[in-house]
Amino acid sequence: xxxxxxxxxxxxxxxxxxxxxxxxxxxxxxxxxxxxxxxxxxxxxxxxxxxxxxxxxxxxxxxxxxxxxxxxxxxxxxxxxxxxxxxxxxxxxxxxxxxxxxxxxxxxxxxxxxxxxxxxxxxxxxxxxxxxxxxxxxxxxxxxxxxxxxxxxxxxxxxxxxxxxxxxxxxxxxxxxxxxxxxxxx
Numbered sequence: 001x002x003x004x005x006x007x008x009x010x011x012x013x014x015x016x017x018x019x020x021x022x023x024x025x026x027x028x029x030x031x032x033x034x035x036x037x038x039x040x041x042x043x044x045x046x047x048x049x050x051x052x053x054x055x056x057x058x059x060x061x062x063x064x065x066x067x068x069x070x071x072x073x074x075x076x077x078x079x080x081x082x083x084x085x086x087x088x089x090x091x092x093x094x095x096x097x098x099x100x101x102x103x104x105x106x107x108x109x110x111x112x113x114x115x116x117x118x119x120x121x122x123x124x125x126x127x128x129x130x131x132x133x134x135x136x137x138x139x140x141x142x143x144x145x146x147x148x149x150x151x152x153x154x155x156x157x158x159x160x161x162x163x164x165x166x167x168x169x170x171x172x173x174x175x176x177x178x179x180x181x182x183x184x185x186x
Contacts, residue, residue, distance in 0.1 A: 029133050029137075034126065034129050034130045034133065036130070040088055040093070043066075043070075044088070044093055044094075044119060044126060044127055046069065047061045047066065047094070047117060048127060050069075052108065054107070054118060058118050058124075061116065062108060062117075063085075063096070063117055064112075064113050066085075092120070093120065094117050094119055095118040097115075097116060098114045098116065099116050100114065101114060104116075
């Protein structure tokens with residue numbers, strides 16, 4: 001029987017407690033262990049996911065696209081975006097620059113504003129550092145569990161990976177309307 005479109009799935013309250021605990025732990029890991037503000041890490045990740053591959057395996061995104069996301073989703077002001085990007089550049093994670101009109105058209109498929117933000121190797125390394133800490137913690141936790149739990153977790157891994165792939169596809173760069181849309185019911 002097909003599920004009704006507006007039918008609500010019952011999720012246990014413990015799931016929401018777990019999400020809150022994970023988010024607060026990830027904030028701690030970003031700040032205390034990786035020495036990066038969690039929101040700055042989020043911006044680096046956004047550039048990596050929505051940007052285009054550029055010179056020397058760097059990732060580039062249009063400054064206007066990054067500004068649009070920050071102002072629409074997080075209510076940043078233009079000066080707030082400029083300050084955030086200045087901080088990220090000062091920390092060595094990004095480079096703010098401009099590309100030629102020809103390069104802009106090649107990378108993004110249309111003419112327009114040529115200002116870009118480039119996620120450099122140091123910025124990518126910061127993302128990988130954070131992921132490494134998370135992987136280490138998960139591995140340590142799994143190794144401390146009994147055999148039955150380890151088997152159950154490994155059996156659940158394909159479901160988790162499928163969910164992650166679905167979630168990432170939902171916000172693919174070609175689907176920016178999902179990212180910027182006010183309607184999140186899909």
